[in-house]
């Protein structure tokens with residue numbers, strides 16, 4: 271995104287980035303306003319996938335908040351709906367219910383969307399982008415200050431051998447050399463001598 275801006279002078283660069291951000295905040299907020307549903311689109315899709323996978327499990331309820339979720343292969347996972355934790359740790363880490371958790375929710379007749387973390391809700395997203403950026407006048411109309419002007423940093427020679435600037439070769443010179451490269455990719459004997467400026471033995 272900053273490719274356009276990075277080649278500019280420091281103040282112009284910051285101005286370009288500021289404009290990009292201003293548009294981005296407005297665009298993202300408006301896109302989300304159009305979206306129907308309580309969850310952000312990508313999260314809603316992930317949750318749908320999890321719902322499908324949850325069909326592969328059987329829930330064993332302990333009578334309160336805990337479950338043992340059993341897969342078709344006999345693997346079991348401990349689920350605590352009240353603490354929002356599952357022993358696969360996916361729910362704990364992402365805040366999006368894992369297939370085991372959804373299996374338990376369906377068993378209890380709960381709606382999985384209600385268990386998704388607040389940060390993935392549409393309302394949270396719109397709140398985040400509700401702080402729009404202020405607008406500015408042209409640079410000529412900015413108030414003048416007495417501070418010294420911004421100057422670029424001094425260029426220092428980095429350690430190590432400086433890069434060689436190779437002589438530009440004549441186009442014919444390059445072609446001539448290519449002719450002497452054998453099929454194996456190596457130079458022929460004659461050309462090697464020529465390169466080293468040694469007269470070949472006769």
Ligand SMILES: [Zn+2]
Nearest residue numbers: 356358368370
């Ligand atoms: Zn799980």
